[in-house]
Amino acid sequence: MKKLLQLTAATLFAVTFNANAEDGSAIFAKECAKCHGADGKGQTTMGKKLKCKDLTVEAAKIGEAKIEAAMKDGVKEGDKVVMKAFKDLSEADVKAVAKHVLTLK
Ligand code: HEC
Secondary structure: OHHHHHHHHHHHHHHHHHHHHHHHHHHHHHHHHHHHOOOOOOOOHHHHHOOOOOHHHHHHHHOHHHHHHHHHHOEEEOOEEEEOOOOOOOHHHHHHHHHHHHHOO
């Protein structure tokens, strides 16, 4: 019985984790790709105009916490907001997208 419970917990965890990973890439495609590009390189019209960094190179240096902060608080250059905060994303969404960003490299 104990073994079965452990197995169930492990399966549930795997399923949840995969669902999150999927959501992360879906949200990125919907909310972020128009600037950062689906591949994260920022080679879109908007990305070039706004001088988006290549997230495939920079994400690891920026780190998970700051990637999450970028979505929650937005990104400013001086006084200018260059990326607005994504207030509609839940905490779980933010974490899933940050994880996705870190896989872009
Ligand atoms: C309107 C265009 C735009 C959209 C949409 C956008 N960003 Fe950005 N983002 C920028 C710009 C401009 C910067 C500042 C330049 C840079 O750091 O690349 C930036 C910076 C960042 C950074 C770097 C922050 C730092 O501390 O250096 C991360 C991470 C990031 N964005 C993630 C995201 C994610 C995830 C989404 C989707 C939820 C998103 N962005 C949507 C334009 C955008």
